[in-house]
Each structure stands twice: as C-alpha cells, then as structure tokens.
Amino acid sequence: TGLRFRSAIVTAVYQKSLVLAASARAKKSTGEITNLMSVDAQRLQEITNYLHAIWYALFQIIISSYLLYLQLGVAFLAGVIVMLLIIPTTAAISKYMQTLQRALMAVKDERVKVVYEVLSGIKVIKLQAWENSFTNRVMQFRSHELNRLRTYIYARAGSSMVFNGVPSLVTVTSFFAYIYMGNSLDVGTALTSLALFNILRFPLFMLPAVINTLVEAQVSFSRLEEFFTMDEREPVTAGPLKETAILLQHADFEWDAAQDTDAVENTEVGPILHNVNLKLTDGSLVAVVGAVGSGKSTLLSGILGDARCAKGQVHRFGSVAYVSQQPFIQNATLRDNITFGLAFDHARYQTAIRVSSLLEDLKILPGGDLTEIGDKGVNLSGGQRTRVAIARAVYQDADIYLLDDPLAAVDAHVGSDIFKQCIKTALNGKLVVLVTNGLNFLKDCDSVVVLEQGRIVEQGPYQILVDKSDGVLAKMIESVQETPDKEEDTDGRHDDDDEDEGEREHDARQRTESNRSDVDTDEVANAALISDEDRSTGDVPWSLYKVWIDACGGLGMGFMVIFLYILTNCANMASTFWLSYWSENATDMAHSQFYYLYIFMGLNVGVITLVFVQSLALYVTGLRGSTLMFNQLLTQVLRAPMSFFDTTPLGRIVNRMSKDVYAIDETIPANWSMLLSMVFSVITTICTVVYVTPWFSVILIPLGILYYASQRFFIKTSRELQRLDSVSRSPVYALLTETLEGLPTIRAFGVEPQFAARNEYMLDRNQRAYFLNISANGWLALRLELVGTIVATAAALFAVLGHEANAGMAFAGLAGVSLSYAFNVTQNLSWIVRMSSMVQTQMVSVERIYAYTTMEVEAEMKAEPIKQLELENAKWPSQGKLTFKDVDLRYRAGLPRVLRKLTFTINANEKIGIVGRTGAGKSSLVVALMRLVELDGGQITMDDVDISTIGLHDLRDKVSIIPQDPVLFSGTIRSNLDPFDRYGDDAIWTAIKRANLHQAVTALDDKVDERGQNFSVGERQLICIARALLKKSQVILMDEATASIDANTDRLIQESIRDSFKDCTCLTIAHRINTILDSDRILVMDKGSAAEFDTPNQLLKNPNGIFTNLVEHWRDEKNSP
Incomplete structure (x- = not known):
C-alpha cells in the first residue's frame, strides 16, 4: 500500500508540474516542488506502516480495559476517566504539533529553494567570489529552519512524556481507586493487573508515534492539496493546419506574477503585450524585432499558451516546434536530444544535423551523436546547445516553427549558414516566426513585426517599413548606421554569438580535438561525463557512527544519553518490583496501603520525567550533530571544483541537501530514541527473567544465536536495499528538475506523455527496492514471533519447574513480574530489529553527506596573512599586466589538453580582442585566468604576481x-x-x-x-x-556580453564599456569581429595556442592569416545581398 501510495503521489506531482500555469509556477520554486516529491511523498508512504496500528491499538486498549475491569472492578473506571480526560490534551498536542510541523516544512522548502538556486548559479558565484555571501544566505534560511526544528523537538519530547506517562497514570489512578475503596492489593490482582497494564502500555506507547506520523501526514496532505489545486495552463485553441496558421485578435498577454522571461518591468503585474492583432499564414517567414523588454519572447509564449491570454483570442492551427532563447538540453545522448521522443529516421536525422551545422561537432565529440550530454548541456558550448535545439525542431517536421533569437548564440558565418540552409531552405513552406536582433536578416523575411513597449507598432514587408521616414524600424536601422562599424556588426551581431560557441565549444571540442596525442582516444571516448552515483556496500562502518557521534558532541555526550536511557529503564523496573513487594506485603500492618502507593507513584513520576529528559537529550544532541554536518556539507559543496558540478547532476546534490539532511535532522534521532528504549527494555526483561528463573539462561545462548542470525541477515539485506533506494531516487528528482527547466519546450513539442512515462519508469526502478524490503520484513516477522514465543514459554515453564513449595508469596510475586515482562518481549524484539535496520539504513544518509564533506575542494580562498598584507600594500593589481608562460590546461584527468604552451604578455590598460575559430581555446583562457581549473603546467602572472600563489578570492575579487x-x-x-x-x-x-x-x-x-x-x-x-x-576592477573579462540585446542598446552599452573601462586592462572574447577591431591588439587562438598576436592593422597585412580570414569572412557576410 505504501509503495502504491508513494507512486501515486510522485506521479501526480510530476504530471501536475507538466500543466502548471505560469502564475502557479512562479509561486512554487523548483526546490519546493522537489520537496513535495521527496519529503512529503516519503512521509505519506511511511504512514501506511502505522495504519493497522490505529485499529489494532484501539482493539488492544478495549480488550485490556475490559480484563482490567474484571480484576479491579469499578476502580478501573478511574483509569478510564483519566484516559478520556487525556483525549482533549492529546488533541491539543496534536494540533500544536501540526502547526509546528507546517511551519517547519515551510522554512525547509525555503532553504531547499535557495540551495537549489545557489547550486544552479555556482559558476557565477565562483567567478564573482561570492561563496561567502551565498553561504551566509543559505545559513540564514538554515538558522530559521533550526529555530523551528528546535521548537518542534521540545514539543516532541513533551508529547513523548505525556503519551508515555498515560499508562503509568492509568495504573496509579486505578490502584489508588482500588485501595481507596477499601480493597487490599494481593499478588494475583497486582501482577495480573500489571500484566494487563503492560499489554496496554504498548498500544498507548504506539499511539503517540502514530499520532505524530498522522500529524506530519496531515501537513503533507495540506501541502499537496495546495499544489494540486493550483492554476493550470489554459490550452490555446488549436487544430489541423490551415492557411491562416496563427491568428491573434485583440490579445493581451500577461504572466500574472511577473513570471515572464521577457517582462517589460519587474514591477509590472499587468499585461506585457497589449491589443495584439496578428495574422500569420502558412509558409511565410516572419521576423519579430524590438528593443530589450519589448515583449518579443512573450509573444511566442502567448502563441504557445504559456503566457496567459487575459483578453482577446489566440488561435493556432498545426503542429509546433519551438527553439527557446536559452535552449533546453536533457541529460541524455545528443541523438536523444534531437529526436526528442520520436522514432529514429536516418534521412530526416541527417538533414536536421546538416542544416543546423552540427556535422563537424559530431566528428569531434567522443562518441559522436551517442555522446552523453551533461546536465543542462554542461559539456556543450552555448552555440552547440542552440544548434542542437534547432536540429531538434527541424527533426520534428512541424507545421509552425517559433524561433526565439537562436542566431544570437552562433557566430556570423554559422548564423548565416543556418539562416540560409535551415530557415530559408529546409523550413521553406513552413510558417517560421523568427525573433531576432540581427537586422541584416530582415530583408530576407516575408514580413516584419516591430514591437515597442508591449505593442505591435508596425508590421508588413521589410522594404515598406524601411521606406517609412518616421517608421520605428527605419529609426532602429538608422541608429545603428550612425556608427558604421557597429552597423556592420549588426548583421552578425547576434549571429556571431556562436563564437561563444567557439568559446565554450572550445571546452567541448578541444577536450577531444585539440591535442589527441595527449590522451588515448579510446580512453576519452569511454570516459562517461556523468558517473553513476556511488553506492557503498556492506555494513555502515563504525567510523561513520563515530563521525555522527563526534558531530553530536563526542563519546561523552553519547554515554550521557545512554546513561539516561538506562536510568529510565531501571526506574521503570524498580516501580514494577516495588509493586511486587507491595502485593507480597499487602497484609503487613506496619505500613498502610497508601505508603506503598505513594512510593509507587513517586517512581512512576520519576519514570515519566526521565522519559522527557532522555528524549530531549537525544533530540538536542542530534540537532547539534545535524547542524554541524550541514554546515560542513554546505561549505564543502560550495568549495568543490567546477569539475564536480560538471559531472554531478544537480538533482543528486539537491537530494543529499534535502532528503539526507532531513534524515539527520529528524529521522535518525527519532529512530535512535526508539531503538535505545527497546534495547534496554529487552535487556531489563532478560535480566529479570534470568534473576527469577536462572534455568532460563540455558536457552538464552541458542535463542541469542537464532535472533542474531535472523536480524543480521535481515539488516544486511535491508541496508543494501536502502542504499539502492537512495541511489535510484536521485534520477527521479533530477528528471523533475530537468523537466521544470524545460517546461516550455516540452509543452510546445507535445511530449508530456513521453516525459511522464519516463518518470514512471524511473519511479518503478526506485520502488523495486522498497517492495523487496516489505518482503524482507515479512520474513523477519515470522522468525521474531518464534523467538518471542520461545522466550515467553520458557519463562513460564522454568518458573513452574523451578517453583519450591516453601517459596511462598515472594516467589509468586517475582515469577509474576518475570512473566509480565516476558509476554511483551516479542513486540520489543521485533521493534529492535526494525529500528536497528532503520537506524543503519538512515545512517547511509550520514555516509552520503560525509562523502561530500570529505571530497576534494578548490585551493584556499585567501592567501597567507603575510601574502595578503603584501598585496594590500601594493594595491594589487594596480596596473593589470598579464603574462601567460607555457600554460597547459586540461579540464580533468583523462581528457586532452585544451591549452598548450600558451605564451603571451598583455600590457597594463591594454584592450585585447580574443578571436579564434570554434574550439580554439578562447573560453579555456578565461577558465585558466580565473582558476576554475588549475593549470596542468606553466604560469600565469598578474602584475608580476603568480596567481597560483594567492587565494582564489584574492584573485577573483579583483577581476x-x-x-x-x-x-x-x-x-x-x-x-x-x-x-x-x-x-x-x-x-x-x-x-x-x-x-x-x-x-x-x-x-x-x-x-x-x-x-x-x-x-x-x-x-x-x-x-x-x-x-x-x-x-x-583593474582587469575586465567580457564574454559576449550583449548577445541578447538589440542593436541600438548594444551600441550604447559598447560606448559605456569603452568609457568606463578606458583605464583598465580589458580582454574581450570576440563573437562579433567588429566589436574588437578598435582593440590595441588581437590575440588569435588556434588549437589551444596563440597563433597570432599583434595590432589589427599588422595582422591584416598577412593575407593568409587566421585573423585576416575571419575579417574577410565577416565582411562577406555583412555585404552579402
């Protein structure tokens, strides 16, 4: 039942995520939705283990109460009255716990949300040297969470005291009433009643756990209900292809909570686009242009149905393919990313590859089109990601193509090729809506739509719009032409962005091409980017228990907690023996019955108090441990090298920082508490039985062997199944994260069913381990019942056989105590094994967290104090002189070098343009300078200081x-x-x-x-x-800073940058040649080395030079008709 319950919830959460409206998605972060799938679904799965306990416990209470009534008569009604009076208290406690739990889950969601956000932007955080700021930010949310958790554990310890005190209170009250009514408590009545009270104790002990679980479940139910009732996306009126493929009539588009990717202002909550009237016919090529924030992306989103149509009508006829501005790339093979759920068609696939200019990339990638692509396309350049998205759209063979500025992520010649071969040729006869900032493409479009401040201000053929002297488009083109170089650049302004591709493709391509001689090609091809998650086998080593104990305060604190549990059980045993002594001396006139009763009451009060103290001590020490371990985990993860994030899916890291942290926060201390209680209860039972009937020790060893063998076999199996469960959960959460990132693309292509099926497949794989665990529990239950039955039978048998006729009431009392304990041993033994298994399996969370806290990290953030003082006194860097000397760089062991013997010097305040073909090594130069990857050889100095000798923050904070x-x-x-x-x-x-x-x-x-x-x-x-x-800063690195900005804004920004950074050393990675023609010198990268380095004029004098070739190619593209 629990298995099916969790499956239903996880599936429902995933499917709901696929249809969430933009306004609803804005209210729920990725971390919050992940929590619903991980924490809440898990809680509701666990509650099924207790469902039978509800009626079973009530049944036991009723039967035991009736038998007690037969023993104590109407005196037991006093105990019943106490139980009835406790019900409102229980209800109040449950309601309070529910309130605390809801508040705790809310702050936990916030913490997971900010953790996810930090991990998503980790590269920028490292480049900006912001680790400390974001660590503090996460810790603020963690502090709020710990405050809530601290309140919750105090309340939990209090509720444990109340619920554990109920059986004792009922016992004391019943005996008090019995004596008050003038009865004398004899051995038979006392011990029979005690046995029944002990039977009653277990259901009353279980009820608090059940109630706590129900409280937590109710909170989870409420959170899920809130999520499931959130607004869903309203589908656009659609149908088969018609001549008018897209029709917008007086349409206003909005994002409600300003959730747009193209909102005009972040404070605006009204429509982004107003009164849109647009009629697009099948087979036409329509360009959409406008300034930054004018609503271009919102227009496409409105056509897709992601932006809500607040007024007017939207009609779309025909199938759709969509290329988003930030392409959605799955953690799958390149081929799977392109086919995107469709059957493989070789001819269509080859066409898609060719027209998207991916043929050369397939030759370079280690496994060709079967190369695994990392999370968010981490091993692809920006241009490669866009071209994969274009190929995916072409492969779909749709009727309507919505392209959101894809040419801004490719360089000029690649952009031109894609426009001619793909958009103009392969998609000829299709309706193509092309959002672009590249004004040079407009003349080849059938019509142009001009957006300004959320309205369509012009639409029609290019030439007609340009001929309008006061037209908006005419002014846009005129403003760019005011500076010829800039205007010329506009042709390839956003197209040339794919040299960004070059830049990062360099990362991808050079890993395999630039120096194949460095590494065996087979070794590279066989090296999977995303490794399977580590899964330990065998026992959780004792060293990990020590790690947790040390975090909780050390062995001294551990022994103190254990001592409290021993003391509690001793006090409980003392109250039982005192009852036996009391009943044996009931006729003794030396003391009144109330004398014995008051001592009995005092012992029980002591037990109840100790229950609170022991629970609180364990919870507080557990909280101390989880606090320390989370701090270490967060610090270590944020200091991990970029190679860790490149090869580890985000969902896997988030899983450890959510589910595993939840385990060390709450689950492990609670399970340890129950385990210790049961262990010492069984030890007390065995000692009592052996004391009363020494012959019992004869079967103790065989029983112990049988019990140990059973529990060891079970725990080994259960532990491995738990590890399999943990490892197989991560892909489920990773898929959810991936899906939420690519929701617009998934919806546009209509592949929601395929993604839902993939989620169900991964979930089924994960649930196998849980199903086998249920089977293992059934196997264990049979053997524990056998052991428990033997213990109870042997205790009774040896008590009878060992009875001496002259022993009198004393032996009868002790034998009664012995049997009353023995009858409960089965349940306790069962719970010990289950709790032992749960503790061991939950300790896997400690193991997984510890693995991250001990992994390799980057170099020190700060230099030695003396070195720091030297840098501060020298006001380093004061000039910005950079020297690369024989620099070698490879991204990870086993990969080829991407920089090879790179040597050059940049003088203070120089403006350097960095160019090169795709894969030349431009981005790797930035990686090396910022020390995102440490050098494989050589040296980089800044103002004559070797950057490897200073702290990472000392360097990155100054650049x-x-x-x-x-x-x-x-x-x-x-x-x-x-x-x-x-x-x-x-x-x-x-x-x-x-x-x-x-x-x-x-x-x-x-x-x-x-x-x-x-x-x-x-x-x-x-x-x-x-x-x-x-x-x-004195040193500025610019990596295609204006790719998604319109031409006019770009011109203003370039002027501002030149003015602001005139006294700085500037390195500009040129994805558009015209932006660096006025640089002091040009560094031409080729195969990881400096192929050319001189002034632009000098380089252009070499007719066969790489730079000359790039400039000529750019001019040809610019001047092409």
Missing part, C-alpha cells in the same frame, strides 16, 4: 567578468549587484544608468524572482554588465 550566460538570484536588484553591501546607492544607480538599465529598474529593492525570470534575457545581461561597471 570583473561579464559572462555570456546571464545569471540572477532571487532577492533584489541591490543584492544581485552588491551582495556584500560595499557600495552606496549613488554608485549603484550610476552603474545601472551606464548599463542602460534604468528603464527596467524603478528601485534598488525591486524584486528579482528565482533565476531572474521576471526580467528578459536581455535585461539580465544588462544587470550583469552593471555588476562589472560597479566593481571597477
């Missing part, structure tokens, strides 16, 4: 980088620009204005959603530029 992929974090504009609060408002506003961002930002405390989704991609790039302008 500004504008990356090609803009990354924002939830928070505010201020926190995204200045996370350390180093700058005043005036300085921040100056940077915002210089970045031409002032129209999109109204206040520094404007909200930024997760991943900056309430800003367009272009606006996100402007924010990243503002970061660099604010930082004012």
Whole structure:
C-alpha cells in the first residue's frame, strides 16, 4: 500500500508540474516542488506502516480495559476517566504539533529553494567570489529552519512524556481507586493487573508515534492539496493546419506574477503585450524585432499558451516546434536530444544535423551523436546547445516553427549558414516566426513585426517599413548606421554569438580535438561525463557512527544519553518490583496501603520525567550533530571544483541537501530514541527473567544465536536495499528538475506523455527496492514471533519447574513480574530489529553527506596573512599586466589538453580582442585566468604576481567578468549587484544608468524572482554588465556580453564599456569581429595556442592569416545581398 501510495503521489506531482500555469509556477520554486516529491511523498508512504496500528491499538486498549475491569472492578473506571480526560490534551498536542510541523516544512522548502538556486548559479558565484555571501544566505534560511526544528523537538519530547506517562497514570489512578475503596492489593490482582497494564502500555506507547506520523501526514496532505489545486495552463485553441496558421485578435498577454522571461518591468503585474492583432499564414517567414523588454519572447509564449491570454483570442492551427532563447538540453545522448521522443529516421536525422551545422561537432565529440550530454548541456558550448535545439525542431517536421533569437548564440558565418540552409531552405513552406536582433536578416523575411513597449507598432514587408521616414524600424536601422562599424556588426551581431560557441565549444571540442596525442582516444571516448552515483556496500562502518557521534558532541555526550536511557529503564523496573513487594506485603500492618502507593507513584513520576529528559537529550544532541554536518556539507559543496558540478547532476546534490539532511535532522534521532528504549527494555526483561528463573539462561545462548542470525541477515539485506533506494531516487528528482527547466519546450513539442512515462519508469526502478524490503520484513516477522514465543514459554515453564513449595508469596510475586515482562518481549524484539535496520539504513544518509564533506575542494580562498598584507600594500593589481608562460590546461584527468604552451604578455590598460575559430581555446583562457581549473603546467602572472600563489578570492575579487550566460538570484536588484553591501546607492544607480538599465529598474529593492525570470534575457545581461561597471576592477573579462540585446542598446552599452573601462586592462572574447577591431591588439587562438598576436592593422597585412580570414569572412557576410 505504501509503495502504491508513494507512486501515486510522485506521479501526480510530476504530471501536475507538466500543466502548471505560469502564475502557479512562479509561486512554487523548483526546490519546493522537489520537496513535495521527496519529503512529503516519503512521509505519506511511511504512514501506511502505522495504519493497522490505529485499529489494532484501539482493539488492544478495549480488550485490556475490559480484563482490567474484571480484576479491579469499578476502580478501573478511574483509569478510564483519566484516559478520556487525556483525549482533549492529546488533541491539543496534536494540533500544536501540526502547526509546528507546517511551519517547519515551510522554512525547509525555503532553504531547499535557495540551495537549489545557489547550486544552479555556482559558476557565477565562483567567478564573482561570492561563496561567502551565498553561504551566509543559505545559513540564514538554515538558522530559521533550526529555530523551528528546535521548537518542534521540545514539543516532541513533551508529547513523548505525556503519551508515555498515560499508562503509568492509568495504573496509579486505578490502584489508588482500588485501595481507596477499601480493597487490599494481593499478588494475583497486582501482577495480573500489571500484566494487563503492560499489554496496554504498548498500544498507548504506539499511539503517540502514530499520532505524530498522522500529524506530519496531515501537513503533507495540506501541502499537496495546495499544489494540486493550483492554476493550470489554459490550452490555446488549436487544430489541423490551415492557411491562416496563427491568428491573434485583440490579445493581451500577461504572466500574472511577473513570471515572464521577457517582462517589460519587474514591477509590472499587468499585461506585457497589449491589443495584439496578428495574422500569420502558412509558409511565410516572419521576423519579430524590438528593443530589450519589448515583449518579443512573450509573444511566442502567448502563441504557445504559456503566457496567459487575459483578453482577446489566440488561435493556432498545426503542429509546433519551438527553439527557446536559452535552449533546453536533457541529460541524455545528443541523438536523444534531437529526436526528442520520436522514432529514429536516418534521412530526416541527417538533414536536421546538416542544416543546423552540427556535422563537424559530431566528428569531434567522443562518441559522436551517442555522446552523453551533461546536465543542462554542461559539456556543450552555448552555440552547440542552440544548434542542437534547432536540429531538434527541424527533426520534428512541424507545421509552425517559433524561433526565439537562436542566431544570437552562433557566430556570423554559422548564423548565416543556418539562416540560409535551415530557415530559408529546409523550413521553406513552413510558417517560421523568427525573433531576432540581427537586422541584416530582415530583408530576407516575408514580413516584419516591430514591437515597442508591449505593442505591435508596425508590421508588413521589410522594404515598406524601411521606406517609412518616421517608421520605428527605419529609426532602429538608422541608429545603428550612425556608427558604421557597429552597423556592420549588426548583421552578425547576434549571429556571431556562436563564437561563444567557439568559446565554450572550445571546452567541448578541444577536450577531444585539440591535442589527441595527449590522451588515448579510446580512453576519452569511454570516459562517461556523468558517473553513476556511488553506492557503498556492506555494513555502515563504525567510523561513520563515530563521525555522527563526534558531530553530536563526542563519546561523552553519547554515554550521557545512554546513561539516561538506562536510568529510565531501571526506574521503570524498580516501580514494577516495588509493586511486587507491595502485593507480597499487602497484609503487613506496619505500613498502610497508601505508603506503598505513594512510593509507587513517586517512581512512576520519576519514570515519566526521565522519559522527557532522555528524549530531549537525544533530540538536542542530534540537532547539534545535524547542524554541524550541514554546515560542513554546505561549505564543502560550495568549495568543490567546477569539475564536480560538471559531472554531478544537480538533482543528486539537491537530494543529499534535502532528503539526507532531513534524515539527520529528524529521522535518525527519532529512530535512535526508539531503538535505545527497546534495547534496554529487552535487556531489563532478560535480566529479570534470568534473576527469577536462572534455568532460563540455558536457552538464552541458542535463542541469542537464532535472533542474531535472523536480524543480521535481515539488516544486511535491508541496508543494501536502502542504499539502492537512495541511489535510484536521485534520477527521479533530477528528471523533475530537468523537466521544470524545460517546461516550455516540452509543452510546445507535445511530449508530456513521453516525459511522464519516463518518470514512471524511473519511479518503478526506485520502488523495486522498497517492495523487496516489505518482503524482507515479512520474513523477519515470522522468525521474531518464534523467538518471542520461545522466550515467553520458557519463562513460564522454568518458573513452574523451578517453583519450591516453601517459596511462598515472594516467589509468586517475582515469577509474576518475570512473566509480565516476558509476554511483551516479542513486540520489543521485533521493534529492535526494525529500528536497528532503520537506524543503519538512515545512517547511509550520514555516509552520503560525509562523502561530500570529505571530497576534494578548490585551493584556499585567501592567501597567507603575510601574502595578503603584501598585496594590500601594493594595491594589487594596480596596473593589470598579464603574462601567460607555457600554460597547459586540461579540464580533468583523462581528457586532452585544451591549452598548450600558451605564451603571451598583455600590457597594463591594454584592450585585447580574443578571436579564434570554434574550439580554439578562447573560453579555456578565461577558465585558466580565473582558476576554475588549475593549470596542468606553466604560469600565469598578474602584475608580476603568480596567481597560483594567492587565494582564489584574492584573485577573483579583483577581476570583473561579464559572462555570456546571464545569471540572477532571487532577492533584489541591490543584492544581485552588491551582495556584500560595499557600495552606496549613488554608485549603484550610476552603474545601472551606464548599463542602460534604468528603464527596467524603478528601485534598488525591486524584486528579482528565482533565476531572474521576471526580467528578459536581455535585461539580465544588462544587470550583469552593471555588476562589472560597479566593481571597477583593474582587469575586465567580457564574454559576449550583449548577445541578447538589440542593436541600438548594444551600441550604447559598447560606448559605456569603452568609457568606463578606458583605464583598465580589458580582454574581450570576440563573437562579433567588429566589436574588437578598435582593440590595441588581437590575440588569435588556434588549437589551444596563440597563433597570432599583434595590432589589427599588422595582422591584416598577412593575407593568409587566421585573423585576416575571419575579417574577410565577416565582411562577406555583412555585404552579402
């Protein structure tokens, strides 16, 4: 039942995620949805183990109460009254626990959300030297979580005391009433009643656990109910292909919670696009242009149905293929990414590969098109990711193609080839809607749609719009033509972005091509990028128990907790023996019955108090351990090298920082508490039985062997099954994360059923281990019942055989105590094995966390104090002189070198343009300079200081980088620009204005959603530029900073950058040749080495030079008709 329950919930959560409306998706982060699938589904699975305990416990209570009534008469009604009075208290405690649990889960969601966000943007965090800021940010959420958890464990210990005290309270009250009514407590009555009270104790002991579980389940039910009732995406009116393929009539498009990828302003909550009227016919090529934030991406999203049509009508006729601005790449083979759920058709596949310019890439990738692509396409360049997305769209052979600025991620000649071979030729006869900032493509389009401030201001054939003297499009082109170089660049402005591809493709291509002689090719081909998750086998080593105990406070704290549990059981045993002594001396006139009763009451009060103290001590020490281990985990993960994040799926890391952290926070201490209680209870029972009937020790050893063999066999099996469960869970969560990232693409292609089936397949694989665990539990139950029956039978048998006629009441009392304990041993033995198994399997979470806390990390963040003082005194870097000397670099062991004997010197304040063909090594140069990967040989110096001798933060904090992929974090504009609060408002506003961002930002405390989704991609790039302008470093690295920005804004930004960074050393990776023609010198990279390095004029004098060839090719593209 539990297996099916979890399967149903996980499947329902996944399927709901596929249909969430944009407004609902904005309210639920990826981390929160992952928590529903991991923590909440797990809790509801676990509750099924207790469902039978509810009626079974009530049945035991009723039967035991009736038998007690036969023994004590109406006196037992006093105990019944106590139980009835306890019910409101129980209800109040449960309600309070539910409130605490809901609050705890809410802050846990927030913490998982920020952890996911930090891990998603880890590369930017490292490049900006922001680890400390984001560590503190996560720790703030963790602190809130711990405060809630601390309150919860105090309440849990209190509820444990109350619920454990109920049986004792009922016993004391019943005996008090019995004596008060003038009865004398004899041995038969006392011990029979005691046995019945002990039978009653177990269901009453179980009820709190059941109630706590039900409380937690109710919270999970509420959270799931909230999620399942969230708004779903409204499908667009669709049908078979018609002549009018897309028809928009007076349509207003909005994202509700400003969830758009192309919102005009982050503060705007109204429509992004207003009164859109658009009629697109089958077979036409339509370009959509406009400034940053004008609503271009929203228009495509509205056609797809992702942006909500608040007013008007949207009609779409025909199948759709979609290429998003930030391509969705699965963790699968390149072929699977292109076929995307369709059957493989060789001819169609070859066409898709050819027209998307991927043929050369397939020759370079280790396994060709069967090469595994990492999480989010980590081993592909930006251009490669876009071209894979284009190939995927072409392979679909759809009727309508929606292309969101794909040519901005490829270089000029590749962009031109794709436009001619793919868009104009392969897609000829299809309706193609092309969002672009490359104005040179417009003349080849059938019509152009111009957006401005959320409205269509012009639409029609290119020439007619250009001929309008006061037309918007005419002005856009005119503003670019004011600076010829810039205008010429516009042709390839966003096309040339794929030299970004070159840049990162360099990472991908050079890993296999640039130096094949360095590494055996077969070795590279056989090296899987994403390794399977490690799974330990055998016993959890004692060293890991010591790791957890040390985190909790050490052996001294552990012994103190154990002593409390021993003391509690001794006090409990003392109260039982005192009852036996009391009943034996019931007729003794030396003491009244109340004398014995008060001592009995005192012992029981002591037991109840000790139950609270022991539980609280264990929970608090457990909390201390989980706090320390999480701190170590977070610190170590954020300090892990980029190679770790390249080869480890995000879902796997999040799984350890959510489910495994939940285990050390709550599950492990709770299971240890139950285990210790049961262990010492059984030890007490065995000691009592042996004391009363020494002959019992004869069968103790054989019984012990049988029990040990059974539990060892079970625990070994259960532990391995738990490890299999943990390892097979990660792909389920990774798929959810991947799906949420690529939701627009998945919906556009209509492959939701395939993804849902993939989720079910992975879930089935995960559930196999749980099913086998259920079977193992049944196997164990049979053997434990046998052991328990033998113990009870042997205790009774030896008590009878060992009875001496003259022993009198004393022996009868002791024998009664012995039997009352023995009758409960079966249940206790069963729980010991189950708890032992659960503790061992949950300790796997400690093992998995410890594996991350001991992994290899980057170099030290800060240099030695003396070295730091030297740097500060020298105001390093004061000049920005850079020297590369024989630099070798490889990304990981086993991969070829991507930089080879790279040698050059850049003088202070020089402006250097870096160019090269795809895979030349441009991005690797930045990787080496920022020490994202340590050098394989050679030396890099900055102002004559070897950068390998200083701390990573000392280096990265002094260098500004504008990356090609803009990354924002939830928070505010201020926190995204200045996370350390180093700058005043005036300085921040100056940077915002210089970045031409002032129209999109109204206040520094404007909200930024997760991943900056309430800003367009272009606006996100402007924010990243503002970061660099604010930082004012001596060395600036620019990696295609304006790929998704319109031509006019780009021109303004380039001017601002030149002005702001005139006294800095600037390295610009040129994805568009015209942007670096005015550089002091040009560094031409080829196969990981500096092929050419001189002024532009000098390089152009070499007719056979690489730079000359690139410039001529660019001019040909620019001047082509």
